[in-house]
Amino acid sequence: MTDTILLIGHGSREREGNDEIQAFAAQWRQRQPAWQIEVCFIEFADPGLHDGLLRAASHSRRVLVLPLILNAAGHVKMEIPEAIEHAREHAPGTEFLYGPHLTACDPILAILKRRLAQAMAELDMPDPTTTGVVLLGRGSSDRQANGEMAKMARWLQEETQHELVDLAFTGITYPRLERVAQRQALLGMKQIVVLPYYLYTGTLVQRITRQVEHLRVQYPTIRFASTAHFGHEREIFELMEQRVLELQSGAPQSRLPCDGCKFREIAHDLGHGHSHEHTHASAPTAPSLA
Known part of the structure:
Protein backbone atom coordinates (compact mmCIF):
# COMPACT_ATOMS: atom_id res chain seq x y z
CA MET A 1 0.00 0.00 0.00
CA THR A 2 1.16 3.53 -0.71
CA ASP A 3 1.69 6.25 1.84
CA THR A 4 -1.26 8.35 2.88
CA ILE A 5 -0.58 12.08 3.19
CA LEU A 6 -2.80 13.54 5.88
CA LEU A 7 -3.21 17.27 5.45
CA ILE A 8 -4.24 18.92 8.70
CA GLY A 9 -6.09 22.22 8.54
CA HIS A 10 -7.00 24.33 11.53
CA GLY A 11 -10.70 24.42 10.76
CA SER A 12 -13.09 27.36 10.87
CA ARG A 13 -16.58 28.14 12.09
CA GLU A 14 -17.09 29.54 8.59
CA ARG A 15 -17.77 26.75 6.11
CA GLU A 16 -16.08 28.74 3.35
CA GLY A 17 -12.70 28.46 5.10
CA ASN A 18 -13.00 24.68 5.41
CA ASP A 19 -14.10 24.45 1.79
CA GLU A 20 -10.94 26.33 0.77
CA ILE A 21 -8.76 23.72 2.50
CA GLN A 22 -10.65 20.95 0.72
CA ALA A 23 -10.13 22.85 -2.54
CA PHE A 24 -6.40 23.08 -1.78
CA ALA A 25 -6.31 19.30 -1.35
CA ALA A 26 -8.18 18.82 -4.62
CA GLN A 27 -5.68 21.02 -6.48
CA TRP A 28 -2.80 19.21 -4.80
CA ARG A 29 -4.16 15.86 -5.99
CA GLN A 30 -4.17 17.24 -9.52
CA ARG A 31 -0.54 18.31 -9.13
CA GLN A 32 0.43 14.93 -7.66
CA PRO A 33 -2.03 12.32 -9.02
CA ALA A 34 0.06 9.40 -7.70
CA TRP A 35 -0.24 10.59 -4.10
CA GLN A 36 -2.98 9.54 -1.68
CA ILE A 37 -3.98 12.83 -0.01
CA GLU A 38 -6.59 13.11 2.72
CA VAL A 39 -7.77 16.01 4.90
CA CYS A 40 -8.77 16.44 8.52
CA PHE A 41 -9.26 19.41 10.85
CA ILE A 42 -8.13 20.33 14.34
CA GLU A 43 -11.45 21.92 15.23
CA PHE A 44 -14.81 23.18 13.97
CA ALA A 45 -15.04 20.74 11.03
CA ASP A 46 -15.13 17.04 10.16
CA PRO A 47 -13.30 14.77 9.95
CA GLY A 48 -11.57 15.70 13.18
CA LEU A 49 -7.94 15.10 14.00
CA HIS A 50 -8.28 11.77 15.78
CA ASP A 51 -10.70 10.34 13.24
CA GLY A 52 -8.56 11.56 10.35
CA LEU A 53 -5.46 9.83 11.71
CA LEU A 54 -7.21 6.52 12.32
CA ARG A 55 -9.00 6.66 8.97
CA ALA A 56 -5.67 7.17 7.19
CA ALA A 57 -4.14 4.32 9.20
CA SER A 58 -6.96 1.97 8.20
CA HIS A 59 -5.63 1.67 4.65
CA SER A 60 -1.95 2.62 4.94
CA ARG A 61 1.18 1.24 6.52
CA ARG A 62 2.62 4.75 6.70
CA VAL A 63 0.90 8.10 7.27
CA LEU A 64 2.68 11.36 6.57
CA VAL A 65 1.12 13.96 8.86
CA LEU A 66 1.46 17.50 7.50
CA PRO A 67 0.04 20.58 9.26
CA LEU A 68 -1.16 23.22 6.81
CA ILE A 69 -0.40 25.87 9.42
CA LEU A 70 1.85 28.93 9.30
CA ASN A 71 3.10 29.17 12.90
CA ALA A 72 3.90 26.58 15.54
CA ALA A 73 1.76 27.20 18.60
CA GLY A 74 -0.26 24.85 20.81
CA HIS A 75 -1.92 22.93 17.98
CA VAL A 76 1.36 22.07 16.28
CA LYS A 77 3.43 21.57 19.42
CA MET A 78 1.00 19.72 21.65
CA GLU A 79 -2.36 18.76 20.19
CA ILE A 80 -1.23 17.11 16.96
CA PRO A 81 1.66 15.17 18.62
CA GLU A 82 -0.73 13.94 21.33
CA ALA A 83 -3.22 12.81 18.67
CA ILE A 84 -0.43 10.99 16.83
CA GLU A 85 0.55 9.22 20.07
CA HIS A 86 -3.08 8.14 20.45
CA ALA A 87 -3.20 6.91 16.85
CA ARG A 88 -0.01 4.89 17.31
CA GLU A 89 -1.58 3.12 20.28
CA HIS A 90 -4.73 2.21 18.36
CA ALA A 91 -3.12 1.48 14.98
CA PRO A 92 0.15 -0.25 15.93
CA GLY A 93 0.65 -1.61 12.43
CA THR A 94 0.96 1.87 10.93
CA GLU A 95 3.96 4.19 11.01
CA PHE A 96 3.19 7.88 11.56
CA LEU A 97 5.68 10.53 10.42
CA TYR A 98 5.12 14.13 11.44
CA GLY A 99 6.33 16.91 9.15
CA PRO A 100 6.98 20.52 10.16
CA HIS A 101 4.55 23.39 9.78
CA LEU A 102 5.12 25.97 7.03
CA THR A 103 7.11 28.33 9.29
CA ALA A 104 8.83 31.64 8.42
CA CYS A 105 10.80 31.06 5.24
CA THR A 227 -4.67 42.13 0.50
CA ALA A 228 -6.35 38.73 0.61
CA HIS A 229 -5.24 35.57 2.39
CA PHE A 230 -2.85 33.41 0.37
CA GLY A 231 -3.48 29.69 0.84
CA HIS A 232 -3.49 28.66 -2.80
CA GLU A 233 -0.25 30.28 -3.92
CA ARG A 234 2.27 28.16 -5.82
CA GLU A 235 4.82 28.43 -3.02
CA ILE A 236 2.45 26.77 -0.53
CA PHE A 237 2.04 23.72 -2.76
CA GLU A 238 5.79 23.54 -3.28
CA LEU A 239 6.51 23.77 0.44
CA MET A 240 4.07 20.97 1.19
CA GLU A 241 5.59 18.83 -1.56
CA GLN A 242 9.02 19.46 -0.09
CA ARG A 243 7.75 18.24 3.29
CA VAL A 244 6.45 15.03 1.72
CA LEU A 245 9.70 14.27 -0.10
CA GLU A 246 11.74 14.92 3.04
CA LEU A 247 9.66 12.48 5.06
CA GLN A 248 9.72 9.85 2.32
CA SER A 249 13.49 10.14 1.98
CA GLY A 250 13.97 9.42 5.66
CA ALA A 251 15.17 12.89 6.59
CA PRO A 252 15.12 13.39 10.37
CA GLN A 253 11.84 14.79 11.60
CA SER A 254 12.13 18.30 12.95
CA ARG A 255 12.33 18.69 16.70
CA LEU A 256 9.63 21.07 17.84
CA PRO A 257 10.75 24.06 19.93
CA CYS A 258 8.84 22.79 22.98
CA ASP A 259 9.76 19.09 22.75
CA GLY A 260 10.82 17.98 26.18
CA CYS A 261 10.00 21.31 27.84
CA LYS A 262 8.67 21.12 31.37
CA PHE A 263 5.41 22.89 30.47
CA ARG A 264 4.48 20.26 27.88
CA GLU A 265 5.41 17.46 30.28
CA ILE A 266 3.33 18.99 33.07
CA ALA A 267 0.37 19.54 30.75
CA HIS A 268 0.60 15.95 29.53
CA ASP A 269 0.83 14.54 33.07
CA LEU A 270 -2.20 16.55 34.17
CA GLY A 271 -4.21 15.56 31.12
CA HIS A 272 -4.35 19.12 29.81
CA GLY A 273 -3.93 18.37 26.13
CA HIS A 274 -5.52 21.00 23.92
CA SER A 275 -8.02 18.70 22.22
CA HIS A 276 -11.33 19.99 20.88
CA GLU A 277 -12.92 16.72 19.81
CA HIS A 278 -12.73 13.19 21.07
CA THR A 279 -14.58 10.98 18.62
CA HIS A 280 -12.49 8.17 17.23
CA ALA A 281 -12.89 6.27 14.00
CA SER A 282 -11.90 2.65 14.23
CA ALA A 283 -8.94 1.23 12.34
CA PRO A 284 -8.75 -2.47 11.46
CA THR A 285 -5.76 -3.03 13.74
CA ALA A 286 -7.19 -1.03 16.63
CA PRO A 287 -8.99 -2.50 19.61
CA SER A 288 -12.57 -1.43 19.99
CA LEU A 289 -13.05 1.70 22.02
CA ALA A 290 -15.63 2.00 24.73
Missing part, protein backbone atom coordinates in the same frame (compact mmCIF):
# COMPACT_ATOMS: atom_id res chain seq x y z
CA ASP A 106 11.78 32.60 1.91
CA PRO A 107 8.84 31.13 -0.07
CA ILE A 108 6.36 32.76 2.34
CA LEU A 109 8.35 35.99 2.10
CA ALA A 110 8.06 35.82 -1.69
CA ILE A 111 4.26 35.63 -1.37
CA LEU A 112 4.17 38.64 0.97
CA LYS A 113 6.40 40.68 -1.34
CA ARG A 114 4.19 39.86 -4.31
CA ARG A 115 1.04 40.80 -2.40
CA LEU A 116 2.65 44.04 -1.24
CA ALA A 117 3.61 44.92 -4.82
CA GLN A 118 0.02 44.28 -5.92
CA ALA A 119 -1.30 46.56 -3.16
CA MET A 120 1.14 49.30 -4.15
CA ALA A 121 -0.09 49.04 -7.74
CA GLU A 122 -3.66 49.35 -6.46
CA LEU A 123 -2.61 52.58 -4.71
CA ASP A 124 -1.06 53.88 -7.98
CA MET A 125 2.54 53.26 -6.89
CA PRO A 126 3.01 55.80 -4.09
CA ASP A 127 6.35 56.52 -2.42
CA PRO A 128 7.18 53.45 -0.27
CA THR A 129 8.85 55.68 2.32
CA THR A 130 5.47 57.28 3.05
CA THR A 131 3.55 54.01 2.81
CA GLY A 132 3.34 52.01 6.01
CA VAL A 133 2.93 48.24 5.98
CA VAL A 134 1.16 46.16 8.62
CA LEU A 135 1.67 42.40 8.73
CA LEU A 136 -1.49 41.22 10.48
CA GLY A 137 -1.67 37.73 11.98
CA ARG A 138 -3.90 35.73 14.25
CA GLY A 139 -1.81 36.11 17.38
CA SER A 140 -0.87 33.45 19.90
CA SER A 141 -0.07 32.98 23.57
CA ASP A 142 3.09 31.25 22.32
CA ARG A 143 5.94 33.76 22.04
CA GLN A 144 7.79 31.66 19.46
CA ALA A 145 4.78 31.68 17.14
CA ASN A 146 4.53 35.46 17.44
CA GLY A 147 8.29 35.63 16.95
CA GLU A 148 8.01 33.87 13.59
CA MET A 149 5.69 36.63 12.43
CA ALA A 150 8.08 39.27 13.75
CA LYS A 151 10.82 37.65 11.72
CA MET A 152 8.69 37.85 8.56
CA ALA A 153 7.96 41.53 9.20
CA ARG A 154 11.67 42.26 9.58
CA TRP A 155 12.55 40.32 6.43
CA LEU A 156 9.86 42.19 4.51
CA GLN A 157 11.32 45.51 5.61
CA GLU A 158 14.83 44.48 4.57
CA GLU A 159 13.64 43.24 1.17
CA THR A 160 11.67 46.38 0.26
CA GLN A 161 11.99 50.16 0.34
CA HIS A 162 9.34 50.57 3.00
CA GLU A 163 10.79 52.25 6.06
CA LEU A 164 7.92 51.24 8.33
CA VAL A 165 6.79 47.60 8.48
CA ASP A 166 4.86 46.84 11.66
CA LEU A 167 3.31 43.79 13.22
CA ALA A 168 -0.26 43.54 14.50
CA PHE A 169 -2.58 40.77 15.67
CA THR A 170 -6.31 40.12 15.41
CA GLY A 171 -6.53 38.58 18.85
CA ILE A 172 -4.90 36.99 21.93
CA THR A 173 -1.91 39.34 21.96
CA TYR A 174 -1.02 42.92 21.06
CA PRO A 175 -0.72 45.35 19.36
CA ARG A 176 -3.98 45.31 17.45
CA LEU A 177 -4.46 46.80 14.00
CA GLU A 178 -6.12 49.99 15.22
CA ARG A 179 -3.21 50.90 17.49
CA VAL A 180 -0.62 50.25 14.78
CA ALA A 181 -2.59 52.31 12.24
CA GLN A 182 -2.75 55.15 14.77
CA ARG A 183 1.02 55.00 15.24
CA GLN A 184 1.69 55.00 11.51
CA ALA A 185 -0.66 57.95 11.02
CA LEU A 186 1.19 59.91 13.72
CA LEU A 187 4.47 59.13 11.96
CA GLY A 188 3.17 60.74 8.78
CA MET A 189 2.29 57.77 6.61
CA LYS A 190 0.08 58.78 3.67
CA GLN A 191 -0.88 55.21 2.73
CA ILE A 192 -1.12 52.00 4.77
CA VAL A 193 -1.06 48.50 3.34
CA VAL A 194 -2.51 45.72 5.49
CA LEU A 195 -1.10 42.25 4.71
CA PRO A 196 -3.17 39.51 6.39
CA TYR A 197 -0.91 36.62 7.41
CA TYR A 198 -3.58 33.98 6.87
CA LEU A 199 -3.85 30.93 4.63
CA TYR A 200 -7.63 30.67 4.47
CA THR A 201 -10.73 32.69 5.16
CA GLY A 202 -12.79 32.54 8.31
CA THR A 203 -14.27 34.74 11.00
CA LEU A 204 -10.98 36.53 11.68
CA VAL A 205 -10.30 37.28 8.02
CA GLN A 206 -13.81 38.68 7.74
CA ARG A 207 -13.08 40.78 10.82
CA ILE A 208 -10.03 42.25 9.10
CA THR A 209 -12.18 43.46 6.21
CA ARG A 210 -14.48 45.26 8.63
CA GLN A 211 -11.57 46.71 10.61
CA VAL A 212 -9.99 48.21 7.49
CA GLU A 213 -13.31 49.80 6.57
CA HIS A 214 -13.49 51.33 10.04
CA LEU A 215 -9.97 52.70 9.63
CA ARG A 216 -10.91 54.38 6.36
CA VAL A 217 -13.60 56.25 8.25
CA GLN A 218 -11.29 57.13 11.16
CA TYR A 219 -8.48 58.36 8.88
CA PRO A 220 -10.10 59.84 5.77
CA THR A 221 -6.84 61.46 4.61
CA ILE A 222 -4.96 58.13 4.55
CA ARG A 223 -5.41 55.64 1.74
CA PHE A 224 -5.69 51.99 2.82
CA ALA A 225 -5.15 48.83 0.82
CA SER A 226 -5.72 45.34 2.21
Whole structure:
Protein backbone atom coordinates (compact mmCIF):
# COMPACT_ATOMS: atom_id res chain seq x y z
CA MET A 1 0.00 0.00 0.00
CA THR A 2 1.16 3.53 -0.71
CA ASP A 3 1.69 6.25 1.84
CA THR A 4 -1.26 8.35 2.88
CA ILE A 5 -0.58 12.08 3.19
CA LEU A 6 -2.80 13.54 5.88
CA LEU A 7 -3.21 17.27 5.45
CA ILE A 8 -4.24 18.92 8.70
CA GLY A 9 -6.09 22.22 8.54
CA HIS A 10 -7.00 24.33 11.53
CA GLY A 11 -10.70 24.42 10.76
CA SER A 12 -13.09 27.36 10.87
CA ARG A 13 -16.58 28.14 12.09
CA GLU A 14 -17.09 29.54 8.59
CA ARG A 15 -17.77 26.75 6.11
CA GLU A 16 -16.08 28.74 3.35
CA GLY A 17 -12.70 28.46 5.10
CA ASN A 18 -13.00 24.68 5.41
CA ASP A 19 -14.10 24.45 1.79
CA GLU A 20 -10.94 26.33 0.77
CA ILE A 21 -8.76 23.72 2.50
CA GLN A 22 -10.65 20.95 0.72
CA ALA A 23 -10.13 22.85 -2.54
CA PHE A 24 -6.40 23.08 -1.78
CA ALA A 25 -6.31 19.30 -1.35
CA ALA A 26 -8.18 18.82 -4.62
CA GLN A 27 -5.68 21.02 -6.48
CA TRP A 28 -2.80 19.21 -4.80
CA ARG A 29 -4.16 15.86 -5.99
CA GLN A 30 -4.17 17.24 -9.52
CA ARG A 31 -0.54 18.31 -9.13
CA GLN A 32 0.43 14.93 -7.66
CA PRO A 33 -2.03 12.32 -9.02
CA ALA A 34 0.06 9.40 -7.70
CA TRP A 35 -0.24 10.59 -4.10
CA GLN A 36 -2.98 9.54 -1.68
CA ILE A 37 -3.98 12.83 -0.01
CA GLU A 38 -6.59 13.11 2.72
CA VAL A 39 -7.77 16.01 4.90
CA CYS A 40 -8.77 16.44 8.52
CA PHE A 41 -9.26 19.41 10.85
CA ILE A 42 -8.13 20.33 14.34
CA GLU A 43 -11.45 21.92 15.23
CA PHE A 44 -14.81 23.18 13.97
CA ALA A 45 -15.04 20.74 11.03
CA ASP A 46 -15.13 17.04 10.16
CA PRO A 47 -13.30 14.77 9.95
CA GLY A 48 -11.57 15.70 13.18
CA LEU A 49 -7.94 15.10 14.00
CA HIS A 50 -8.28 11.77 15.78
CA ASP A 51 -10.70 10.34 13.24
CA GLY A 52 -8.56 11.56 10.35
CA LEU A 53 -5.46 9.83 11.71
CA LEU A 54 -7.21 6.52 12.32
CA ARG A 55 -9.00 6.66 8.97
CA ALA A 56 -5.67 7.17 7.19
CA ALA A 57 -4.14 4.32 9.20
CA SER A 58 -6.96 1.97 8.20
CA HIS A 59 -5.63 1.67 4.65
CA SER A 60 -1.95 2.62 4.94
CA ARG A 61 1.18 1.24 6.52
CA ARG A 62 2.62 4.75 6.70
CA VAL A 63 0.90 8.10 7.27
CA LEU A 64 2.68 11.36 6.57
CA VAL A 65 1.12 13.96 8.86
CA LEU A 66 1.46 17.50 7.50
CA PRO A 67 0.04 20.58 9.26
CA LEU A 68 -1.16 23.22 6.81
CA ILE A 69 -0.40 25.87 9.42
CA LEU A 70 1.85 28.93 9.30
CA ASN A 71 3.10 29.17 12.90
CA ALA A 72 3.90 26.58 15.54
CA ALA A 73 1.76 27.20 18.60
CA GLY A 74 -0.26 24.85 20.81
CA HIS A 75 -1.92 22.93 17.98
CA VAL A 76 1.36 22.07 16.28
CA LYS A 77 3.43 21.57 19.42
CA MET A 78 1.00 19.72 21.65
CA GLU A 79 -2.36 18.76 20.19
CA ILE A 80 -1.23 17.11 16.96
CA PRO A 81 1.66 15.17 18.62
CA GLU A 82 -0.73 13.94 21.33
CA ALA A 83 -3.22 12.81 18.67
CA ILE A 84 -0.43 10.99 16.83
CA GLU A 85 0.55 9.22 20.07
CA HIS A 86 -3.08 8.14 20.45
CA ALA A 87 -3.20 6.91 16.85
CA ARG A 88 -0.01 4.89 17.31
CA GLU A 89 -1.58 3.12 20.28
CA HIS A 90 -4.73 2.21 18.36
CA ALA A 91 -3.12 1.48 14.98
CA PRO A 92 0.15 -0.25 15.93
CA GLY A 93 0.65 -1.61 12.43
CA THR A 94 0.96 1.87 10.93
CA GLU A 95 3.96 4.19 11.01
CA PHE A 96 3.19 7.88 11.56
CA LEU A 97 5.68 10.53 10.42
CA TYR A 98 5.12 14.13 11.44
CA GLY A 99 6.33 16.91 9.15
CA PRO A 100 6.98 20.52 10.16
CA HIS A 101 4.55 23.39 9.78
CA LEU A 102 5.12 25.97 7.03
CA THR A 103 7.11 28.33 9.29
CA ALA A 104 8.83 31.64 8.42
CA CYS A 105 10.80 31.06 5.24
CA ASP A 106 11.78 32.60 1.91
CA PRO A 107 8.84 31.13 -0.07
CA ILE A 108 6.36 32.76 2.34
CA LEU A 109 8.35 35.99 2.10
CA ALA A 110 8.06 35.82 -1.69
CA ILE A 111 4.26 35.63 -1.37
CA LEU A 112 4.17 38.64 0.97
CA LYS A 113 6.40 40.68 -1.34
CA ARG A 114 4.19 39.86 -4.31
CA ARG A 115 1.04 40.80 -2.40
CA LEU A 116 2.65 44.04 -1.24
CA ALA A 117 3.61 44.92 -4.82
CA GLN A 118 0.02 44.28 -5.92
CA ALA A 119 -1.30 46.56 -3.16
CA MET A 120 1.14 49.30 -4.15
CA ALA A 121 -0.09 49.04 -7.74
CA GLU A 122 -3.66 49.35 -6.46
CA LEU A 123 -2.61 52.58 -4.71
CA ASP A 124 -1.06 53.88 -7.98
CA MET A 125 2.54 53.26 -6.89
CA PRO A 126 3.01 55.80 -4.09
CA ASP A 127 6.35 56.52 -2.42
CA PRO A 128 7.18 53.45 -0.27
CA THR A 129 8.85 55.68 2.32
CA THR A 130 5.47 57.28 3.05
CA THR A 131 3.55 54.01 2.81
CA GLY A 132 3.34 52.01 6.01
CA VAL A 133 2.93 48.24 5.98
CA VAL A 134 1.16 46.16 8.62
CA LEU A 135 1.67 42.40 8.73
CA LEU A 136 -1.49 41.22 10.48
CA GLY A 137 -1.67 37.73 11.98
CA ARG A 138 -3.90 35.73 14.25
CA GLY A 139 -1.81 36.11 17.38
CA SER A 140 -0.87 33.45 19.90
CA SER A 141 -0.07 32.98 23.57
CA ASP A 142 3.09 31.25 22.32
CA ARG A 143 5.94 33.76 22.04
CA GLN A 144 7.79 31.66 19.46
CA ALA A 145 4.78 31.68 17.14
CA ASN A 146 4.53 35.46 17.44
CA GLY A 147 8.29 35.63 16.95
CA GLU A 148 8.01 33.87 13.59
CA MET A 149 5.69 36.63 12.43
CA ALA A 150 8.08 39.27 13.75
CA LYS A 151 10.82 37.65 11.72
CA MET A 152 8.69 37.85 8.56
CA ALA A 153 7.96 41.53 9.20
CA ARG A 154 11.67 42.26 9.58
CA TRP A 155 12.55 40.32 6.43
CA LEU A 156 9.86 42.19 4.51
CA GLN A 157 11.32 45.51 5.61
CA GLU A 158 14.83 44.48 4.57
CA GLU A 159 13.64 43.24 1.17
CA THR A 160 11.67 46.38 0.26
CA GLN A 161 11.99 50.16 0.34
CA HIS A 162 9.34 50.57 3.00
CA GLU A 163 10.79 52.25 6.06
CA LEU A 164 7.92 51.24 8.33
CA VAL A 165 6.79 47.60 8.48
CA ASP A 166 4.86 46.84 11.66
CA LEU A 167 3.31 43.79 13.22
CA ALA A 168 -0.26 43.54 14.50
CA PHE A 169 -2.58 40.77 15.67
CA THR A 170 -6.31 40.12 15.41
CA GLY A 171 -6.53 38.58 18.85
CA ILE A 172 -4.90 36.99 21.93
CA THR A 173 -1.91 39.34 21.96
CA TYR A 174 -1.02 42.92 21.06
CA PRO A 175 -0.72 45.35 19.36
CA ARG A 176 -3.98 45.31 17.45
CA LEU A 177 -4.46 46.80 14.00
CA GLU A 178 -6.12 49.99 15.22
CA ARG A 179 -3.21 50.90 17.49
CA VAL A 180 -0.62 50.25 14.78
CA ALA A 181 -2.59 52.31 12.24
CA GLN A 182 -2.75 55.15 14.77
CA ARG A 183 1.02 55.00 15.24
CA GLN A 184 1.69 55.00 11.51
CA ALA A 185 -0.66 57.95 11.02
CA LEU A 186 1.19 59.91 13.72
CA LEU A 187 4.47 59.13 11.96
CA GLY A 188 3.17 60.74 8.78
CA MET A 189 2.29 57.77 6.61
CA LYS A 190 0.08 58.78 3.67
CA GLN A 191 -0.88 55.21 2.73
CA ILE A 192 -1.12 52.00 4.77
CA VAL A 193 -1.06 48.50 3.34
CA VAL A 194 -2.51 45.72 5.49
CA LEU A 195 -1.10 42.25 4.71
CA PRO A 196 -3.17 39.51 6.39
CA TYR A 197 -0.91 36.62 7.41
CA TYR A 198 -3.58 33.98 6.87
CA LEU A 199 -3.85 30.93 4.63
CA TYR A 200 -7.63 30.67 4.47
CA THR A 201 -10.73 32.69 5.16
CA GLY A 202 -12.79 32.54 8.31
CA THR A 203 -14.27 34.74 11.00
CA LEU A 204 -10.98 36.53 11.68
CA VAL A 205 -10.30 37.28 8.02
CA GLN A 206 -13.81 38.68 7.74
CA ARG A 207 -13.08 40.78 10.82
CA ILE A 208 -10.03 42.25 9.10
CA THR A 209 -12.18 43.46 6.21
CA ARG A 210 -14.48 45.26 8.63
CA GLN A 211 -11.57 46.71 10.61
CA VAL A 212 -9.99 48.21 7.49
CA GLU A 213 -13.31 49.80 6.57
CA HIS A 214 -13.49 51.33 10.04
CA LEU A 215 -9.97 52.70 9.63
CA ARG A 216 -10.91 54.38 6.36
CA VAL A 217 -13.60 56.25 8.25
CA GLN A 218 -11.29 57.13 11.16
CA TYR A 219 -8.48 58.36 8.88
CA PRO A 220 -10.10 59.84 5.77
CA THR A 221 -6.84 61.46 4.61
CA ILE A 222 -4.96 58.13 4.55
CA ARG A 223 -5.41 55.64 1.74
CA PHE A 224 -5.69 51.99 2.82
CA ALA A 225 -5.15 48.83 0.82
CA SER A 226 -5.72 45.34 2.21
CA THR A 227 -4.67 42.13 0.50
CA ALA A 228 -6.35 38.73 0.61
CA HIS A 229 -5.24 35.57 2.39
CA PHE A 230 -2.85 33.41 0.37
CA GLY A 231 -3.48 29.69 0.84
CA HIS A 232 -3.49 28.66 -2.80
CA GLU A 233 -0.25 30.28 -3.92
CA ARG A 234 2.27 28.16 -5.82
CA GLU A 235 4.82 28.43 -3.02
CA ILE A 236 2.45 26.77 -0.53
CA PHE A 237 2.04 23.72 -2.76
CA GLU A 238 5.79 23.54 -3.28
CA LEU A 239 6.51 23.77 0.44
CA MET A 240 4.07 20.97 1.19
CA GLU A 241 5.59 18.83 -1.56
CA GLN A 242 9.02 19.46 -0.09
CA ARG A 243 7.75 18.24 3.29
CA VAL A 244 6.45 15.03 1.72
CA LEU A 245 9.70 14.27 -0.10
CA GLU A 246 11.74 14.92 3.04
CA LEU A 247 9.66 12.48 5.06
CA GLN A 248 9.72 9.85 2.32
CA SER A 249 13.49 10.14 1.98
CA GLY A 250 13.97 9.42 5.66
CA ALA A 251 15.17 12.89 6.59
CA PRO A 252 15.12 13.39 10.37
CA GLN A 253 11.84 14.79 11.60
CA SER A 254 12.13 18.30 12.95
CA ARG A 255 12.33 18.69 16.70
CA LEU A 256 9.63 21.07 17.84
CA PRO A 257 10.75 24.06 19.93
CA CYS A 258 8.84 22.79 22.98
CA ASP A 259 9.76 19.09 22.75
CA GLY A 260 10.82 17.98 26.18
CA CYS A 261 10.00 21.31 27.84
CA LYS A 262 8.67 21.12 31.37
CA PHE A 263 5.41 22.89 30.47
CA ARG A 264 4.48 20.26 27.88
CA GLU A 265 5.41 17.46 30.28
CA ILE A 266 3.33 18.99 33.07
CA ALA A 267 0.37 19.54 30.75
CA HIS A 268 0.60 15.95 29.53
CA ASP A 269 0.83 14.54 33.07
CA LEU A 270 -2.20 16.55 34.17
CA GLY A 271 -4.21 15.56 31.12
CA HIS A 272 -4.35 19.12 29.81
CA GLY A 273 -3.93 18.37 26.13
CA HIS A 274 -5.52 21.00 23.92
CA SER A 275 -8.02 18.70 22.22
CA HIS A 276 -11.33 19.99 20.88
CA GLU A 277 -12.92 16.72 19.81
CA HIS A 278 -12.73 13.19 21.07
CA THR A 279 -14.58 10.98 18.62
CA HIS A 280 -12.49 8.17 17.23
CA ALA A 281 -12.89 6.27 14.00
CA SER A 282 -11.90 2.65 14.23
CA ALA A 283 -8.94 1.23 12.34
CA PRO A 284 -8.75 -2.47 11.46
CA THR A 285 -5.76 -3.03 13.74
CA ALA A 286 -7.19 -1.03 16.63
CA PRO A 287 -8.99 -2.50 19.61
CA SER A 288 -12.57 -1.43 19.99
CA LEU A 289 -13.05 1.70 22.02
CA ALA A 290 -15.63 2.00 24.73
